[in-house]
Amino acid sequence: MLELLVDAVIQNLSPGLFILIILGVIGGMALGAMPGLSVTVGLALLLPITFTMDPVSGLVLMGAFYMGAVYGGAFTSILVNAPGTPSSIATAFDGYPMTRQGRSEEAIVGVTIASVIGGLAGVAGLIFFAPLLANFVLNFGPQEYFWIGIFGLTMIASLAARSLVLGLIGGFLGLLLSSVGVAPVGGDVRFTFGFTYLQGGVPLIVALIGLFTVPVIIDMIANPGARHAEMMDGGGRGGAGVVWSTVRDVLSRPMNLIRSSVIGTVVGALPGAGGNIANLIAYNEAKRTSKRSERFGKGEVDGVVAPETANNAVVGAGLIPLLTLGIPGAPPDAVIYGVLLLHGLRPGPDLFVAQGPLVFTFMVSIAIAAIVMIPVGLIAGRALQRAVVSMPTRYLAPAIVLLTIVGSYAVRNNVADVGLMLLLGIAGYVLRELGIHPATIVLGLVLGPIIETGLVQGLLAASGLETPWTSFFTRPISLVIIAMTILAALWPLWVSRRDQRAREMQEEG
Amino acid sequence: MKLSLVAGIVTLVIALSFGLQRNFSPLGGLFPDAVLTVLTLLGIVMIIRGIREPARERPFAGIAASGLLAAIAILAVWVFSLGVAGFVISGLVFFLITALFLRERPVRIRVVLVDAAISTLFVVGIYLIFTRVLLIPLPQAPF
Numbered sequence: 148m149l150e151l152l153v154d155a156v157i158q159n160l161s162p163g164l165f166i167l168i169i170l171g172v173i174g175g176m177a178l179g180a181m182p183g184l185s186v187t188v189g190l191a192l193l194l195p196i197t198f199t200m201d202p203v204s205g206l207v208l209m210g211a212f213y214m215g216a217v218y219g220g221a222f223t224s225i226l227v228n229a230p231g232t233p234s235s236i237a238t239a240f241d242g243y244p245m246t247r248q249g250r251s252e253e254a255i256v257g258v259t260i261a262s263v264i265g266g267l268a269g270v271a272g273l274i275f276f277a278p279l280l281a282n283f284v285l286n287f288g289p290q291e292y293f294w295i296g297i298f299g300l301t302m303i304a305s306l307a308a309r310s311l312v313l314g315l316i317g318g319f320l321g322l323l324l325s326s327v328g329v330a331p332v333g334g335d336v337r338f339t340f341g342f343t344y345l346q347g348g349v350p351l352i353v354a355l356i357g358l359f360t361v362p363v364i365i366d367m368i369a370n371p372g373a374r375h376a377e378m379m380d381g382g383g384r385g386g387a388g389v390v391w392s393t394v395r396d397v398l399s400r401p402m403n404l405i406r407s408s409v410i411g412t413v414v415g416a417l418p419g420a421g422g423n424i425a426n427l428i429a430y431n432e433a434k435r436t437s438k439r440s441e442r443f444g445k446g447e448v449d450g451v452v453a454p455e456t457a458n459n460a461v462v463g464a465g466l467i468p469l470l471t472l473g474i475p476g477a478p479p480d481a482v483i484y485g486v487l488l489l490h491g492l493r494p495g496p497d498l499f500v501a502q503g504p505l506v507f508t509f510m511v512s513i514a515i516a517a518i519v520m521i522p523v524g525l526i527a528g529r530a531l532q533r534a535v536v537s538m539p540t541r542y543l544a545p546a547i548v549l550l551t552i553v554g555s556y557a558v559r560n561n562v563a564d565v566g567l568m569l570l571l572g573i574a575g576y577v578l579r580e581l582g583i584h585p586a587t588i589v590l591g592l593v594l595g596p597i598i599e600t601g602l603v604q605g606l607l608a609a610s611g612l613e614t615p616w617t618s619f620f621t622r623p624i625s626l627v628i629i630a631m632t633i634l635a636a637l638w639p640l641w642v643s644r645r646d647q648r649a650r651e652m653q654e655e656g
Numbered sequence: 657m658k659l660s661l662v663a664g665i666v667t668l669v670i671a672l673s674f675g676l677q678r679n680f681s682p683l684g685g686l687f688p689d690a691v692l693t694v695l696t697l698l699g700i701v702m703i704i705r706g707i708r709e710p711a712r713e714r715p716f717a718g719i720a721a722s723g724l725l726a727a728i729a730i731l732a733v734w735v736f737s738l739g740v741a742g743f744v745i746s747g748l749v750f751f752l753i754t755a756l757f758l759r760e761r762p763v764r765i766r767v768v769l770v771d772a773a774i775s776t777l778f779v780v781g782i783y784l785i786f787t788r789v790l791l792i793p794l795p796q797a798p799f
Binding site: 178188313316319326333335337339361364369371541544548552553569572578580581583595598599606607 | 670678687691699701715720727728732735736755759771778786790
């Protein structure tokens with residue numbers, strides 16, 4: 148294996164492939180930074196270009212583009228509160244507050260380090276633990292996916308700063324929105340209010356843009372002076388010093404990077420989960436275990452580092468089920484699956500034996516793409532950050548509107564999606580004023596299909612039992628996830644009691 | 657009106673409007689029914705809280721209604737005009753209107769020309785990138 152790895156590194160550093168990696172990362176970054184254009188759309192757009200390439204070049208370009216796109220999604224999350232891809236939802240929670248405080252450069256540098264480390268961790272998982280992780284994820288049935296979804300819901304406790312009940316309302320509104328359209332199992336048409344258009348459900352991208360970005364646009368137009376004043380209040384430290392101080396700061400808490408990398412690698416290896424889930428879980432765990440948890444949601448750099456580490460780890464780890472089992476775990480992996488088939492390569496255990504050099508070159512190219520993100524991100528990313536920060540609100544607000552229109556329209560080439568985006572945005576604004584964080588709604592929307600599919604499929608799979616629902620409580624992995632869920636749900640209560648006790652002791656002292 | 661009370665009422669109205677739509681098979685209704693039940697209970701909790709607790713926060717406090725309504729109106733008419741005038745024409749018109757609306761100084765002819773030029777740069781630039789480079793179609797004017 149070592150020989151294959153060395154050969155793969157040498158091949159990737161040849162001028163032709165290295166230039167492809169750089170171009171792939173830049174192209175992916177640019178596309179990922181556009182709200183609404185998902186990684187899958189970008190890879191699909193790239194697909195025809197790979198037709199004329201040899202298999203190695205095609206796969207290397209795809210891998211670099213994938214890595215760059217996941218990274219690029221963080222920029223708009225941070226700069227205008229518009230997650231470029233669903234993998235960067237949690238990045239907006241602290242990224243945008245950092246921008247409002249004039250600390251967007253710090254956030255960009257933070258996500259660059261995080262993305263590089265996460266990307267490398269995912270590839271390490273792919274190279275060294277692929278067979279082990281593949282066997283582990285094969286034990287996941289519908290019951291386990293159901294409990295993973297429920298575990299994800301415990302994040303509401305972290306997001307609901309004002310009131311847990313309001314957070315739960317947001318989460319359940321998201322779950323309700325996720326059930327609009329044709330049911331994932333059974334085919335019932337639900338909650339369409341007489342509009343056949345709604346049979347396709349509420350697209351996640353449309354909801355993301357509406358709930359996160361439209362309230363920001365409304366704020367900008369309704370109160371144009373506020374953005375500038377907030378950024379000035381923040382001080383806006385900048386320059387070369389920011390890079391090194393942020394690098395030192397982020398690396399001084401390695402556990403956040405390690406934990407988020409492991410979460411991204413394990414979740415990425417689960418077919419059907421992917422970056423959408425990994426970034427949320429990583430954020431939640433970072434907040435739950437941080438000594439600075441009270442700063443999360445208000446502009447904490449660890450709050451952008453955790454989700455970006457995890458979602459870039461997903462890139463490499465997501466290839467584990469694809470390359471070892473022939474199962475594309477997420478939509479972008481399905482496009483890569485297409486490239487492999489196009490060149491007559493059939494994913495599965497035999498691929499590593501029959502096409503070892505090609506597979507290793509592909510895997511190593513993703514790691515090199517992660518490293519290339521350092522110069523590309525620090526140059527192009529900071530240039531974009533400076534352009535957005537210095538742009539007057541009178542141009543920035545309509546420019547964001549244009550991008551939100553493009554992003555929501557591009558999902559299904561339907562103007563009605565743009566209308567739905569605006570409707571959800573206005574609803575999101577009203578709910579935000581009522582104390583319901585839009586992120587809780589998005590969380591429900593992301594987790595809804597996983598929970599429902601797991602629940603219904605689990606009950607159907609156990610229909611031979613006298614009481615099918617007991618199957619959710621008897622499987623070993625389910626029990627572990629249930630224990631984690633209970634711990635995650637009780638943790639905020641324990642922290643709150645601990646803090647209260649500490650305050651009481653201080654007062655007594 | 658108190659924030660908790662408004663939040664509770666809004667939750668119940670949403671739950672009711674979705675609940676009136678339900679007509680599913682037992683399997684298809686399993687998940688949405690559970691969600692609607694919990695949502696209704698949460699709405700009731702918020703209403704009780706709103707009645708019992710003293711008013712500490714009120715929704716939309718400190719927000720200028722005129723600015724808010726103008727923002728929503730601009731966005732709504734912009735989105736509506738997409739189907740009528742297409743991406744480019746609606747974009748040019750509403751980008752310019754928004755830019756001029758957000759100007760703090762008095763609007764003069766020179767300012768209008770500058771903003772019109774910047775609007776054209778943004779709208780046509782984005783249109784060309786998406787339709788010509790990325791080959792992603794954008795709304796076209798029907799005429």
